[in-house]
Amino acid sequence: MDVSFVGTPPIQDLLDRVAGVSSPEGDPRLKAIVRDLIESIMTVIVRHDIGEDEVWGAVSYLQKSAGEFGLLMPGTGIEHFLDLLMDAKDAEAGRTGGTPRTIEGPLYVENAPLVDNDANLTSDPDDTDTLYMTGRVRGPDGEAVENVILHVWHADSKGFYSHFDPTHEQTPFNNRRRIRLGADGRYAFHSKMPNGYSVPPGGASDTLMKALGRHGNRPAHVHFFVEAPGYRQLTTQINFGDDPFAADDFAFGTREGLLPVPNRQGDTAHIAFDFELQRADEKADETFSTRERLVVA
Structure with missing residues (x-):
């Protein structure tokens, strides 16, 4: 899958919703940062063809590593x-x-x-x-x-x-x-x-x-x-x-x-x-x- 997938309308719409772009509430700076951050993660997942098991393995690692951040x-x-x-x-x-x-x-x-x-x-x-x-x-x-x-x-x-x-x-x-x-x-x-x-x-x-x-x-x-x-x-x-x-x-x-x-x-x-x-x-x-x-x- 090409990373251009992240730029497709459904994914871009999802990112807007995740970051609360259409909501008048919240912090505009934080909205922009979160949107860019999540988009970068999605791009890495596509670029390296990271599978579902690997994603949840990373989540498990982060949950267990909280004390060593x-x-x-x-x-x-x-x-x-x-x-x-x-x-x-x-x-x-x-x-x-x-x-x-x-x-x-x-x-x-x-x-x-x-x-x-x-x-x-x-x-x-x-x-x-x-x-x-x-x-x-x-x-x-x-x-x-x-x-x-x-x-x-x-x-x-x-x-x-x-x-x-x-x-x-x-x-x-x-x-x-x-x-x-x-x-x-x-x-x-x-x-x-x-x-x-x-x-x-x-x-x-x-x-x-x-x-x-x-x-x-x-x-x-x-x-x-x-x-x-x-x-x-x-x-x-x-x-x-x-x-x-x-x-x-x-x-x-x-x-x-x-x-x-x-x-x-x-x-x-x-x-x-x-x-x-x-x-x-x-x-x-x-x-x-x-x-x-x-x-x-």
């Missing part, structure tokens, strides 16, 4: 695509410079302890090396950014995040802090070295990766939100440049400029990394996206 978004490249799209919009608007943005991932937790500089992120015993990170937060002209809140979170040496640890052994907010910086924009913290992780074995993400001939591994990395009055909020992360998965991150979080190699000495590792923020054009630029995040009192 946060992993499927980066694993399918959609979260990285959003970063690339925002980069392109910035370029069109003449916005340049700044530390590259990259994916947030699904494992941020709100209300981490707010602490002063030179913070220890790790609350639990962890028999591994100690990571030290230092650097500065600067503006586009090299100025020190004042009143910065640096959000930091990462996994433990097993690759597990507090609040998402399947062993339930970590205390709340282990390896999670919000650090209040001084007027010089300098930051410093230490923690126990994180390890990379794999998607849950046998889960929805693992099933899809194997079907695509891919793996579900991430390199060791550290996540950041950087916020300060007058500057655009930055969502980014560093991947350890010496990790074997740094060049093959299943979540596509690796970006040029975000691959420092830890200076490993004995039982310690040191990373020096500076952040550069862009100035905010409006108040909304300073705020976080409205995606749903885990909230813990």
Whole structure:
């Protein structure tokens, strides 16, 4: 069957009815989006001659994978695509410079302890090396950014995040802090070295990766939100440049400029990394996206 079938009057009429085109009620923007989305799905079904069993198999997969949508978004490249799209919009608007943005991932937790500089992120015993990170937060002209809140979170040496640890052994907010910086924009913290992780074995993400001939591994990395009055909020992360998965991150979080190699000495590792923020054009630029995040009192 040729994909022109989707353009026939009966199918086009069906799409109009699905999207409520003739109804004066509802959101016109949502109507247009839903119509285009459903039409795209129909086109894919016809183009690849997807049968009824395959369609319902996909529905079953999606129903079972609801708990892993946060992993499927980066694993399918959609979260990285959003970063690339925002980069392109910035370029069109003449916005340049700044530390590259990259994916947030699904494992941020709100209300981490707010602490002063030179913070220890790790609350639990962890028999591994100690990571030290230092650097500065600067503006586009090299100025020190004042009143910065640096959000930091990462996994433990097993690759597990507090609040998402399947062993339930970590205390709340282990390896999670919000650090209040001084007027010089300098930051410093230490923690126990994180390890990379794999998607849950046998889960929805693992099933899809194997079907695509891919793996579900991430390199060791550290996540950041950087916020300060007058500057655009930055969502980014560093991947350890010496990790074997740094060049093959299943979540596509690796970006040029975000691959420092830890200076490993004995039982310690040191990373020096500076952040550069862009100035905010409006108040909304300073705020976080409205995606749903885990909230813990």
